Amino acid sequence: MSKRDYYDVLGLERGASADEIKKAYRKKAKELHPDRNADNPEAESQFKEANEAYDVLKDADKKAAYDRFGHAAFEGGMGGGPRPGGGMGGGNADFASAFSDVFDDLFGDFMGGRQGGRQRAARGADLRYNLRVTLEEAYNGLQKTIKVPTSIQCDECHGSGAEGGAEPTTCPTCSGLGKVRATQGFFTVERTCPTCSGLGQIIKNPCNNCGGAGRVQKERALSVNIPAGVETGTRIRLAGEGEAGMRGGPPGDLYIFIEVEPHKIFERDGAELHCRVPVAMTVAALGGDIEVPTIDGGRSRVKIPSGSQSGRQMRLRGKGMPALRGGASGDMFIELAVETPVNLTSKQKELLREFESLAEDNNPESHSFFTSVKNFWDSMKG
Numbered sequence: 001m002s003k004r005d006y007y008d009v010l011g012l013e014r015g016a017s018a019d020e021i022k023k024a025y026r027k028k029a030k031e032l033h034p035d036r037n038a039d040n041p042e043a044e045s046q047f048k049e050a051n052e053a054y055d056v057l058k059d060a061d062k063k064a065a066y067d068r069f070g071h072a073a074f075e076g077g078m079g080g081g082p083r084p085g086g087g088m089g090g091g092n093a094d095f096a097s098a099f100s101d102v103f104d105d106l107f108g109d110f111m112g113g114r115q116g117g118r119q120r121a122a123r124g125a126d127l128r129y130n131l132r133v134t135l136e137e138a139y140n141g142l143q144k145t146i147k148v149p150t151s152i153q154c155d156e157c158h159g160s161g162a163e164g165g166a167e168p169t170t171c172p173t174c175s176g177l178g179k180v181r182a183t184q185g186f187f188t189v190e191r192t193c194p195t196c197s198g199l200g201q202i203i204k205n206p207c208n209n210c211g212g213a214g215r216v217q218k219e220r221a222l223s224v225n226i227p228a229g230v231e232t233g234t235r236i237r238l239a240g241e242g243e244a245g246m247r248g249g250p251p252g253d254l255y256i257f258i259e260v261e262p263h264k265i266f267e268r269d270g271a272e273l274h275c276r277v278p279v280a281m282t283v284a285a286l287g288g289d290i291e292v293p294t295i296d297g298g299r300s301r302v303k304i305p306s307g308s309q310s311g312r313q314m315r316l317r318g319k320g321m322p323a324l325r326g327g328a329s330g331d332m333f334i335e336l337a338v339e340t341p342v343n344l345t346s347k348q349k350e351l352l353r354e355f356e357s358l359a360e361d362n363n364p365e366s367h368s369f370f371t372s373v374k375n376f377w378d379s380m381k382g
Contacts, residue, residue, distance in 0.1 A: 003071050006053035014067065018058070025054040124151065124215075124243035124252040131256050133226060135263040139295050139321060141228035148222060148254065151215040151243040157207035159248040161214035168201035168247070176200040199247065214247040224256060229324035231268070234258040266295060271330025273320045276337055277302075284308045284338040292334055294319050302334055309365070310338040 007014055010024040028050040030036070037043030056062045056074070065073040129148055153159040162168055170176040174193035178200040181190050192198040206212030222241060230236075235257055242252025260268070267274045277292055287306030291299045300316055313333050320330025344352070361367065 004049065005070075006057055006066060009049055009053040010057070012057075016057075018060075021054065021057045025050065025058070122246040122249045124245040124249060126252040127242045127254045129254060129256045130259060131224070131226075132259045132261055133230070134261050135266060135268065135295065136297075137226065138230050138258075138260045139228060141230075142226050144224050144226055146222055146224055146256075147219050148241075149217070149219045150254075152218050152220065153244045153248075153251075154207060154210035154214055154216050156209035157214060159214040159244065160203075161207055161210060161212040161247040162203045163205040163207050166205065168199075168203050171196035171200055171202050174200060201247075203247075212247075214249075215244040222254070226258070227324060229271075229322040230258045230260070231270070231321075231324075232258060232260045234324070265293060266332075268321065271321045271323060273330065273332040274335060275332065276335045278337045278339045279304060279308070281338055281340060284310075284336065292316075294332065295321070304336070308336055308338070310336060312336045 007016070010021065010028055012020060012024050016024070029047070032043055032047040032050055056066050062074075127148065127150055129146060131144070131146065133142070133144075154161075157163065157166075160166065160168065171178075171193060173195040174180050178193055178196065178198040179190050180193050181188050183189075193200070196202050203212050207214070210216050220241075222238070224236065224238070226236070235255055238254040238256065240251045241254035244251050265275060273295060275292060277290065279290065283290070283304055285306065287308070288304050290302055290304060292302055294300055294316070296319075300319065302314060302316070313335050316332040316334065318329050319332035322329045341348070
């Protein structure tokens, strides 16, 4: 039986481009794959025929020869044509190669493309450092030195892992590819090279200082700039300050997580500050001035209106926390807490009783409340 034209096998016109050939092959491979055609006894031979055609047409030199001479260009055992003794040379090995080619072409895009060449040296791990700062430090910002236990590049081998800084040698098992293939019947299995762990290189004489890892454990002192306005949860990234990579691999990053300690006077809410200030009953009743602290260490004079009640708030504009990324500062809110005097003297008690006897409509909130209570009780009786 004469061999079919390779272009007809893939459903192409002569002169098709490389992209058209690849696209047509992918389509045919999906249609004819034996796993999808268990009830079609011809699927395997058609699948091998499509792979044979693609093996020739995807190669520019083979394609040029085929376009000129046809199948005769590969007589005598060349390419994928017939060989002495009949049949396709290689038996199961050819089909395994075909399946491997299909796997690479069909799934390579999903796996990040073909894995040509060895893996890059492993990147170092990222590190996390928890840093507690006071509210005053968060307000002003600061430069702080921290000590981080980490892995750094070995000075003896300069990160190569080899004694004296010698260059690693190509892995003899995978020839530097970092991967090995094994044929199992109709399948070709690709896995990470067990000798070099996918690096494609081995070290004959490991460095005595780092044991071939290219890095050693050491505590590092780093100076960190904490900007004004940070709050709990703020994350600062120091690129390249994490663990050193294995055998010269790039370092990871260091992430500093900020936690602002609670303050005895101020309570923070984003860029706003809140301060609860006790006020004497007489000042709240008669009015007056008080001094309140501010986060910058200063003082602000606040005027208390007469008749002020507990819970009343007053705003001090711009006295809150600075914005982390610039802009106007937040505000500070003063909340009054009217304080009832204790440990009264006899004279003070006498004066308060006299005041009570003279008080008529001085407590509007109490009057309104108890009037509502009286109406409620009367309605219950009715």
